[in-house]
Amino acid sequence: xxxxxxxxxxxxxxFGQFIYNQNLAFLAPELVISLTLLMTFALSxxxxxxxxxxxxxxxxxxxxxxLVSIVMHYQLFYTGQASASQSVMFGMFEADLLSxxxxxxxxxxxxxxxxLSKRYVETRLPSQTGEFYTLLLTAFLGALLLCGANDMIMAxxxxxxxxxxxxxLTGYLRNNLKSTEASLKYLVYGGCxxxxxxxxxxxxxxxxxxxxxxAVLPQALSQASDLGAWASLAIVMILAGIGFKVSAAPFHxxxxxxxxxxxxxxxxxxxxxxxxxxxxxxIRLLTPFAGVGNENVALLIGLLAVFSMIVGNVAALxxxxxxxxxxxxxxxxxxxxxxxxxxLTQNSLGALLFYLATYxxxxxxxxxxxxxxxxxxxxxxxxAYSGLIKAKPWFVFAFSIFLLxxxxxxxxxxxxxxxxxxxxxxxxxxGNLGVIIIALLASTVSxxxxxxxxxxxxxxxxxxxxxRLIGEGKDSTWNLSKTLTLAxxxxxxxxxxxxxxxxxxxxxxxxxxxxHGATVTQNLR
Amino acid sequence: xxxxxxxxxxxxxxxxxxxHYLGVATIxxxxxxxxxxxxxxxxRTLMCVELMLNAVNLVFVAINNHVNPSDLSGQVFAIFIxxxxxxxxxxxxxxxxxxxxxxxxxxxxxxxRLKW
Numbered sequence: 001x002x003x004x005x006x007x008x009x010x011x012x013x014x015f016g017q018f019i020y021n022q023n024l025a026f027l028a029p030e031l032v033i034s035l036t037l038l039m040t041f042a043l044s045x046x047x048x049x050x051x052x053x054x055x056x057x058x059x060x061x062x063x064x065x066x067l068v069s070i071v072m073h074y075q076l077f078y079t080g081q082a083s084a085s086q087s088v089m090f091g092m093f094e095a096d097l098l099s100x101x102x103x104x105x106x107x108x109x110x111x112x113x114x115x116l117s118k119r120y121v122e123t124r125l126p127s128q129t130g131e132f133y134t135l136l137l138t139a140f141l142g143a144l145l146l147c148g149a150n151d152m153i154m155a156x157x158x159x160x161x162x163x164x165x166x167x168x169l170t171g172y173l174r175n176n177l178k179s180t181e182a183s184l185k186y187l188v189y190g191g192c193x194x195x196x197x198x199x200x201x202x203x204x205x206x207x208x209x210x211x212x213x214x215a216v217l218p219q220a221l222s223q224a225s226d227l228g229a230w231a232s233l234a235i236v237m238i239l240a241g242i243g244f245k246v247s248a249a250p251f252h253x254x255x256x257x258x259x260x261x262x263x264x265x266x267x268x269x270x271x272x273x274x275x276x277x278x279x280x281x282x283i284r285l286l287t288p289f290a291g292v293g294n295e296n297v298a299l300l301i302g303l304l305a306v307f308s309m310i311v312g313n314v315a316a317l318x319x320x321x322x323x324x325x326x327x328x329x330x331x332x333x334x335x336x337x338x339x340x341x342x343x344l345t346q347n348s349l350g351a352l353l354f355y356l357a358t359y360x361x362x363x364x365x366x367x368x369x370x371x372x373x374x375x376x377x378x379x380x381x382x383x384a385y386s387g388l389i390k391a392k393p394w395f396v397f398a399f400s401i402f403l404l405x406x407x408x409x410x411x412x413x414x415x416x417x418x419x420x421x422x423x424x425x426x427x428x429x430x431g432n433l434g435v436i437i438i439a440l441l442a443s444t445v446s447x448x449x450x451x452x453x454x455x456x457x458x459x460x461x462x463x464x465x466x467x468r469l470i471g472e473g474k475d476s477t478w479n480l481s482k483t484l485t486l487a488x489x490x491x492x493x494x495x496x497x498x499x500x501x502x503x504x505x506x507x508x509x510x511x512x513x514x515x516h517g518a519t520v521t522q523n524l525r
Numbered sequence: 526x527x528x529x530x531x532x533x534x535x536x537x538x539x540x541x542x543x544x545h546y547l548g549v550a551t552i553x554x555x556x557x558x559x560x561x562x563x564x565x566x567x568x569r570t571l572m573c574v575e576l577m578l579n580a581v582n583l584v585f586v587a588i589n590n591h592v593n594p595s596d597l598s599g600q601v602f603a604i605f606i607x608x609x610x611x612x613x614x615x616x617x618x619x620x621x622x623x624x625x626x627x628x629x630x631x632x633x634x635x636x637x638r639l640k641w
Contacts (some may be wrong), residue, residue, distance in 0.1 A: 153602050160609045164616055171620050180624045181636045187617050188570055191610075192561055195577035198606065199554060202584040205602075206543075210593025212602060230547070 023086045026073060026095035029066035029103060030144050036062025037137040044130025052129040053122065059133045060114050063140075067107045074100050077515075091213055092154040094284075097515035099148035101353065101508060102280045106147060109272045109360040110140050112487045116368055117265040119375075119481035124263070125172065132172065139165035139269070143277035152201050152212040155281055156194075159245070162277060163190050166270060170262045182261025189244065189254040197241025203234035217288035232296075238285065239300050245278035248304045248338055249311035252331045256315075259327035264374065267323055268367035271330045272360050279356055282341060283349055287516065290344040301342035302435050308335030309442035316449045321380050322370045325449065326363070329406060332446055333359060339439055340421045343428040346517050350510030351420040357505060358413035358498050362405040365491030368484060369399040375481070377465040382453055387462030391469040398492050400454045405495045407450040408443050413498035418443065420506050546587030554580035567624070567631040571617045578610040 024031070039062075040055040077097055086095045093099075113136075121132050142161030149155035167190060171183025205212060207230075208220040243251040259267045289297045312332030319325035337359075340352035370380070372395060377384045389396045405414035422436050462470060498505055557580060560573030582603040589599025625631055 153598075153605055156602075157605060157609065160613070164609075164612055167613075167616055167620065171623060174623050175627065177627050180620060180627055183620050184567070184624055184636065187613070187620055188561065188574065191571075191574035191613055191617070192558070192577065194613075195554070195557070195574065195581055198578070198581040199584065202581055202588060202599075205585065205599060206588035206592055210589060210596055210599065212598045 023088045023095065026086050026088050027093065028069040028073070029107065030141060032062055032066045032069060033137055033141045033144065037134055037141065040130055040137060041134045044128075044134055046130065049126050049129070052127070055130045055133045056114065056118055056121075059137055060111065062137070063107055063111050063114065066144075067104070067111070070100060070104045070107060074104065087150070088148075089154075091215060092151040093145070093148045094150040095148055097512040098280070098283070098353075101512040102147040102276065102356075103144055105357045105360055106140075106143055106273060106276055109276065109364060110143075112361075112364045112368075112490060113265055113269050113273065115483040115487035116268055116364070116371060118483045120263060120265050120371065128172075132169070135165045135169050135172075136269070139169065140273065143273050146277040147280045149281065150214045150284065152205065152214070155214075155285070156198065156201070158277075159197075159281065160194065162274060163194065166190075166266070166274060169266045169269070170258055172263055172266065176261075178261040179263065182258045185254055185261075186258045193241050193244035193251065196237050196244075200234045200237030200239075200241060203230050204238065207231055207234070214284055214288065221288055235289075235297060236300065239297075239304065242278070242282045242285070243304050246275055246282065246334045246338070247308075247331055248334045249307040249331060252308065252311065252334075255331055256324050256327040259330070260321055260324045264323065264367060264371050267326075268364055271326070271367070272363050275330070275334070276356050276360060279337060279341070279352065283352070283516070286341065286344065287349075298342045298344060301338055305335045305338035305342055306435060306438050308332065308338060309439060310335075313442045313445045313449075316446070319449070320382055322373065322382055322385075322453075323367075323380055325382070325453075326366055326370065329446070329450075330363070332442065333363075333406070335442065336418065336421065336439055339425055339435055342435070343425045345424065345428040346513045347424040347510060348421070348428055349516075350506065350513040351417075351424040353509035353512060354502070354506045355417040355421050357509070358405070358417040358495070361491045361494035361498065362402050362412075362414055365398070365402040365488060365495060366406060368488045368491060369395070369402055372480065372484060372488065373399070375484075376469065377463075379465060382456060384463050384465050385453065385457050386460035387466050388457045388469075390462055391466050396454075396457045398488055399457070401492055401495055403450040403453055405499075407447050411496070411499055413495050413502060416499055416502035416506075420502070543587055543591035546591075547584060550580045550583040550587065553577075553583065565633045567621050567633060568618075570633065571614060571621070574617075575610055575614060578606055582606055 036058060039058050043051060043055045043058065046052055073095070074097075077100070087093070088095050114133075117132070117136070121129050125132055139162050142158045142163070142165065145158035146155060146162060149158050167183055167187045170186050171180045173179035204217070208216050211220075240251060242248075244254075247255040258270065262270065286297065286301075308331050312328050312330070312335055316325055316328035316332065319328060337352055337355055340348045340355065373385060373388075374380060376388075376392065376395070401412060405412035408414045408418040422439060426433070426436055554577050557573045557576035560576065561570055564570050564573060585599040585603045585606070589597065593599075621631060624636070628635060
């Protein structure tokens with residue numbers, strides 16, 4: 001009763017009316033994150049490190065509340081509420097099932113990244129803890145908004161919120177040359193790619209008859225029967241911009257450098273959160289092209305996919321730094337996912353979303369393992385991991401599961417994700433077996449470098465660092481960060497669990513795509 | 526301050542179509558890109574990125590005037606781009622400053638610690 005009375009009074013105010021009319025309630029996760037961000041910002045002004053350290057707890061609380069609000073929104077879709085799928089803010093933000101599912105995965109991933117960051121930030125950046133989480137939350141806010149952005153202006157602002165915060169976070173180890181250099185490279189490449197993407201969007205804006213909304217694109221594109229030279233230029237530029245954001249070859253050159261130079265939690269953030277948000281943006285922007293001029297768009301995305309798979313997997317073969325290797329593996333995974341995007345059918349996009357979900361957990365797990373390895377061995381070199389099984393068998397077990405998942409070995413979620421994705425592409429109209437054969441060959445090549453790490457850890461002679469670990473034995477004063485361990489265990493559970501319950505996950509992502517397809521028109525088959 | 530209709534009128538008298546604007550914007554964009562690729566000075570690189578973004582602004586405003594002058598969404602978009610590119614420039618300069626403190630150099634060639 002009380003609650004109803006309060007909400008009734010709230011609606012009577014003009015601000016309440018605005019919230020009600022514009023369906024702002026569907027933006028609850030974003031609003032919660034914005035509030036959290038302001039609180040951590042206020043804390044960052046505190047002088048003492050004790051106060052600053054509280055910002056981690058606030059950030060975690062905020063993301064958990066955001067997660068709960070997303071789950072509550074998700075339930076609306078299953079209680080048969082007609083108003084479950086809503087346009088928010090004059091159609092700028094589409095709160096459909098796709099955005100809900102994507103934001104759910106995104107928030108889970110972000111909570112894991114927070115767990116990864118805790119110890120790292122406490123030990124390496126004790127005086128800037130508040131700032132760090134403020135920037136991290138800002139980047140996350142951009143990613144959340146990007147998942148539902150249905151308007152060019154909204155998408156661009158969200159993309160840059162994510163981007164600019166990431167540039168700063170990449171260079172956060174201010175006195176570390178690698179970190180600042182990575183930050184500079186990211187900024188210059190990022191700025192250029194934004195300009196290229198915007199140029200493409202500007203031309204599409206003209207084709208769409210002067211509307212910035214993605215909603216009018218399907219109709220506008222079907223009427224522009226002969227897509228002239230400017231339209232072709234627009235498509236090429238948009239794909240180049242998206243290719244940069246998802247780190248697809250030949251626009252990948254920034255990825256390994258930035259991944260190696262960034263603080264490791266930020267590397268995980270970039271490879272998981274940024275990539276997921278960028279793919280959802282790509283899905284929203286490219287769905288209207290399904291059906292019109294489809295062949296050329298599909299061909300270009302297919303080319304990006306083939307390049308990424310080949311470049312990522314071949315270059316990963318000769319890496320010795322674990323973060324750099326994971327960077328190239330990310331490029332290869334972007335290639336597999338682009339295969340699903342190229343087909344542009346409802347099933348292939350659903351499989352792509354499921355792939356993204358499994359990828360979030362596998363890759364966060366791999367980066368968490370790299371962080372534990374860094375704490376144990378004080379090295380990012382793969383050779384330092386040699387013979388680690390004799391000192392830390394459980395760690396080797398967990399790391400191996402993540403690597404097997406990334407390689408796509410059965411039982412892990414990675415296998416089912418690849419299987420569903422390639423199956424849906426084979427069944428699509430595109431039916432391009434050439435791409436699938438290249439993808440299968442590329443994943444075979446990837447086995448070499450993933451299994452090589454496991455081989456080194458299991459049957460290699462113990463390296464200097466590992467011998468020191470064995471020598472210390474039980475007397476070791478080293479204690480593992482509890483949050484990092486928790487994040488690793490959660491990733492492990494999801495990597496195996498999504499494999500077992502893969503079919504259910506796929507169903508959810510496919511219904512998300514059918515909801516998205518229905519709002520875009522019947523373009524998606 | 527000229528209204529967009531007046532601008533269109535003047536442009537029509539001068540024989541300017543939207544293609545001329547697009548051509549100029551494309552050339553500006555290309556110059557900016559060439560500058561990013563070729564310049565060795567970091568500040569100049571950042572300026573060239575700004576040039577590319579400004580070329581995009583020109584496209585938005587020209588297309589807005591040509592296609593749908595009564596609706597100002599393209600011009601609003603241009604203002605958003607201006608704002609965000611200013612933020613990006615601020616961050617970029619801060620990063621250049623941090624790099625300069627570390628290495629006492631702003632030459633692009635000096636930053637090649639990360640490579641395969």
